[in-house]
Amino acid sequence: MITDEQIRHVAKLARIELKDDEVAVFREHFEKILDYFGMLDSVEENIEPVFHVLDICNVFRDDVPGECLNQEEVMANAPKTEKGYFRGPRIV
Amino acid sequence: MEEVIIGLEVHVQLNLLKSKLFCQCPTDYHNSEPNTHVCPICLGLPGAMPVINRKAVEAGIAVAMALNAEIQEKTLFYRKNYFYPDLPRGFQISQYDFPLAYGGYVTIETDSGEKKVTLKRIHMEEDPGRLTYPGTIDTARYSLIDYNRSGMPLLEIVTEPVISSPKEARSFLNKLRTILEYLGVFDGSLEGAMRVDANISLKGGARAEVKNISSYKGVEKALSFEITRQKNLLKRGIMVEMETRHFDEARGVTISLRTKEEEQDYRYFPEPDLPPMEPRSLIPDVKDTIPELPDAKRRRFMEEYGISDYFAKVLTSEIRMADYFEKVAKVIDPGLAATWIADILKGELNYRDMEFSEVFEAEKLIQVLKLLAVKKITEKGAVKVIRVMLDEGGDPLKIVRRLDLMVMDLSEVERLCDEVIEENSQAVSDYISGRKEALNYLVGQVMKKSRGKADPGETNRILIRKLKEREKDSS
Ligand SMILES: [Zn+2]
Numbered sequence: 117m118i119t120d121e122q123i124r125h126v127a128k129l130a131r132i133e134l135k136d137d138e139v140a141v142f143r144e145h146f147e148k149i150l151d152y153f154g155m156l157d158s159v160e161e162n163i164e165p166v167f168h169v170l171d172i173c174n175v176f177r178d179d180v181p182g183e184c185l186n187q188e189e190v191m192a193n194a195p196k197t198e199k200g201y202f203r204g205p206r207i208v
Numbered sequence: 209m210e211e212v213i214i215g216l217e218v219h220v221q222l223n224l225l226k227s228k229l230f231c232q233c234p235t236d237y238h239n240s241e242p243n244t245h246v247c248p249i250c251l252g253l254p255g256a257m258p259v260i261n262r263k264a265v266e267a268g269i270a271v272a273m274a275l276n277a278e279i280q281e282k283t284l285f286y287r288k289n290y291f292y293p294d295l296p297r298g299f300q301i302s303q304y305d306f307p308l309a310y311g312g313y314v315t316i317e318t319d320s321g322e323k324k325v326t327l328k329r330i331h332m333e334e335d336p337g338r339l340t341y342p343g344t345i346d347t348a349r350y351s352l353i354d355y356n357r358s359g360m361p362l363l364e365i366v367t368e369p370v371i372s373s374p375k376e377a378r379s380f381l382n383k384l385r386t387i388l389e390y391l392g393v394f395d396g397s398l399e400g401a402m403r404v405d406a407n408i409s410l411k412g413g414a415r416a417e418v419k420n421i422s423s424y425k426g427v428e429k430a431l432s433f434e435i436t437r438q439k440n441l442l443k444r445g446i447m448v449e450m451e452t453r454h455f456d457e458a459r460g461v462t463i464s465l466r467t468k469e470e471e472q473d474y475r476y477f478p479e480p481d482l483p484p485m486e487p488r489s490l491i492p493d494v495k496d497t498i499p500e501l502p503d504a505k506r507r508r509f510m511e512e513y514g515i516s517d518y519f520a521k522v523l524t525s526e527i528r529m530a531d532y533f534e535k536v537a538k539v540i541d542p543g544l545a546a547t548w549i550a551d552i553l554k555g556e557l558n559y560r561d562m563e564f565s566e567v568f569e570a571e572k573l574i575q576v577l578k579l580l581a582v583k584k585i586t587e588k589g590a591v592k593v594i595r596v597m598l599d600e601g602g603d604p605l606k607i608v609r610r611l612d613l614m615v616m617d618l619s620e621v622e623r624l625c626d627e628v629i630e631e632n633s634q635a636v637s638d639y640i641s642g643r644k645e646a647l648n649y650l651v652g653q654v655m656k657k658s659r660g661k662a663d664p665g666e667t668n669r670i671l672i673r674k675l676k677e678r679e680k681d682s683s
Contacts, residue, residue: 129473131291167284167478174490175483176262179225182232183247190243190251190355198342200242201352204293207339 118146211411212435214377215328215369218384219403221335222267222361222393229334229361230258230301230482238398242354250334250359252296257481260285264332264361267393268308269487269494271363272330274387274501277312279487285332285479293353294336302333302364304476308487314387315503316379325380328366335360338400357400369407374431377406381427382525386502390527396424397563408434410442414450418462421455430455434462505530513542522550528564529554535570540577548577552591556598568597575604586663589613616661618670621654624662625670628653629678640679647671 123142127134134142187200196203225235231249248256272279284306287299312327337355341348365384371377385402388394396402403422408431409415416438421430438448453462500508502524509520509530523533523546536545553573557564576593579585585593585608596607608614616624628650629636638646647668654667 129289129475168480168483170483172483173282173486175260176265177232177259179227179261179263180232181227181234184233184245185247185251187241187243190246196350198352200244201340201354202243202293204339204351204353206341206348206350207293 118143118150212372213369213409213411213415214371214373214431215407216367216371216377216380217405217407218365218367218381219335219405220271220363220365220384220388220394221398221401222264222363223395223398223401224393225261225263225267225361227261228359229261229264229332230359231256233359235360237356240356242352242356245356246358250296251355252298252358258301258479260482260485261361265308265485265487266490266494266497267361267391268330268332268363269490270391270393270498271365271388272309272312273491273494273498274391275312275314275327275330275365277309277327277330279309279491280306281486281488282306282484283308283332283487284484285482286476287479288333289475290473292336293351294339294355294358296337296355296358300334300336301479301482303331306484307331308363314380314383316376316383318376318379323376325376326368326370328368330363330365333362333364334358335362369409374428374435377431378424378428381424383502385424386525386527390499390501392499397565406431406434408438409448410435410438413438413442413448416448416450416462417452418455419452419465421457423457426455426457429457429460430462433460437462509533513537513546515542515546519546519550522554526564528567532564532567532570532573536574536577539574540581544577544581548573548590553594556591556594560598562598566598568601572597572604579604579608583663583666584608584615585613586615589615612659612661614661615663616658618666621658621662621667622670624654624657625667625674628657629671629674636675636678639675640682647675650675 120139120143123139123146124134126146127142191197191200191202194202223235227234228250231247233245233247233250235245237245249258269279283303285301286304288302288304289299291298307329309330310328312330313324314327315322315324317323335357337353337358339351339353341351367380371380381402381404385394385396389396394401400422402424403420404427406418406421406427407415408418416434418430418434421427434453441448452465454465455462506517506520506524509515509523510517513520515523522529524530529549533545533549536549553567554564557567573594576585576590580587580590589608589611592611592613593604593607596602596611597604632650632653635646635649639650650671651664651667654662654671655664658667
């Protein structure tokens, strides 16, 4: 059973504001998702976890510097900028 | 006294690599305009795909080997999810339960002898960008973000909680810096090269985590402040709270962040865009690139050059100094070279708050020491030349000439001694009648006449010889 508190906590981590009536909606969603994952419980134990579906490893690139974007391109989508910086919220 | 328990998480930038961890952006962003060393990958633009820099993994393996850690068979990148403006994607690509290496240790010297600071783990991750606040941090209404640092390759080196004083923490970090610089993967003098989070507790109490210690000097300060704070709480009968605190370097205090991030809140999961790695298969390539490390070099210096353990320790504490010494010791007596580099040159650098990387070429010191060895200049004169070269640069011979530091020719000193003996019959007869301190006066007179250019030792010897001759003549 998922508590309201857990739902609000997850919402907070995702920076999503929930109204009280939305908590119930999300509980329904969460429970469906968890039920779905419950299928995993029926798999027999002692099976190595699979982190990647492709059987490849050690895919590297060489340490060679390349082109960067220019400052205008970088800022093109930014709602607020100042002297070449992105402007963001105050954190502390 | 309460027992202090400190564990460190050290973030080390592999800043001598040419490109970032997952993209081709160059790493030489220091002193550049903000947001000029970025691309869709390190800006976290949708659809951009990271690819691992092979050199970064090799550097990580080299560090793990040098720190005696056990490189794992399989290692994996994870997404560590949290929102912070310096993190453009909303997650940091880091490692979690399959880190690059476990274990290892660093040997440090403490007041009570050698100590092994044991390590928990070493993992790889990307650096976030950098936040600054316009004006002061207290009054700023918004933050400014520069992503040039975003995606820089980092190693996180985590110690066991085995460090028992701020001083030990400092020597651990110094030793770590030395080793990393020997490996050629790290320049500790660059801004932000090494950043530390520290877990501190008094025996039996809860631990506080102090974040954001970003200078070598800051570590001792932050730890000492935090220890005093916890001791004072205990004295007043207040329990230490488990919490995260921020080190304010300017004010030298730690401040509660009032956030309770728990590990599960990061919702780690394997990074789907990066396939796993088998780092052990890279060990054979890396093995041959690992140079002689500080402790081995220190032993060799003692054996090969016959210098003291103290000098060997100082000289090998920095790879640049060690290499410098070896260049000089090829031509100059190693004992002399050791004294002049480890004592005098290093002392002059410390006095000026300069790094060894800023020193003039070894060839110049060789010239100075050659002049000294054949007594063309005095020790005092040699120090003067070194000071001028550090402050203004320049060629040693030219400086010697400009400052008139050439020691006087011995025949000239002889002549001055004769003059002084003639002109100071009182002091001479004082000396002959047994008042040996009169000699100092006579030496002083010769030095004065030579305007300091006579060698005091030689002057002494010549005067004694001449006075003895007088003594014989008069008896
Ligand atoms: Zn990039």
